[in-house]
Amino acid sequence: MDMFRRSLLKGVSASGALAAALAAGILKPTEVLAADEWNRAAFDSKDAGAALKAIGASSATDSKDIVLTAPEIAENGAVVPITVLSNIPNTISIALLSLKNPLPLAAAFDFSEGAMPEMQVRVRLAETTAVRALVKTADGKFFATQKEVKVTVGGCGG
Numbered sequence: 141m142d143m144f145r146r147s148l149l150k151g152v153s154a155s156g157a158l159a160a161a162l163a164a165g166i167l168k169p170t171e172v173l174a175a176d177e178w179n180r181a182a183f184d185s186k187d188a189g190a191a192l193k194a195i196g197a198s199s200a201t202d203s204k205d206i207v208l209t210a211p212e213i214a215e216n217g218a219v220v221p222i223t224v225l226s227n228i229p230n231t232i233s234i235a236l237l238s239l240k241n242p243l244p245l246a247a248a249f250d251f252s253e254g255a256m257p258e259m260q261v262r263v264r265l266a267e268t269t270a271v272r273a274l275v276k277t278a279d280g281k282f283f284a285t286q287k288e289v290k291v292t293v294g295g296c297g298g
Contacts, residue, residue: 206224
């Protein structure tokens with residue numbers, strides 16, 4: 141009985157503290173929501189060329205300073221782990237495209253100055269495809285690398 145009372149009191153006090161913080165304006169949940177600055181056109185593009193154009197990376201230079209880690213064979217295309225690490229100085233963003241997916245732009249991350257430009261995601265791959273990582277530097281230059289991933293079971297409804 142004492143344990144139930146303690147749990148109830150903890151819950152009530154935590155709820156009260158949260159409500160007080162919201163009322164006082166200390167917590168602003170609307171500021172936590174995603175910004176409207178995301179590139180809707182790039183994420184809604186139906187082909188890789190349009191996605192690259194929308195993010196401004198139509199003419200990216202190939203680079204060995206980008207480490208793209210992905211399995212050679214993905215047994216399940218619904219959950220394919222991919223890691224991208226940029227060793228290029230002044231990296232401000234990394235984007236990941238799966239070239240044969242219905243919507244090729246899978247992820248895009250922006251990094252603040254001094255942050256380690258590395259990302260790890262799990263993506264869906266519709267079929268065997270090249271996965272391309274794009275890195276943007278502070279001076280607006282784009283660099284890229286890619287790797288072929290063979291998918292044995294499709295992840296996008298296949």
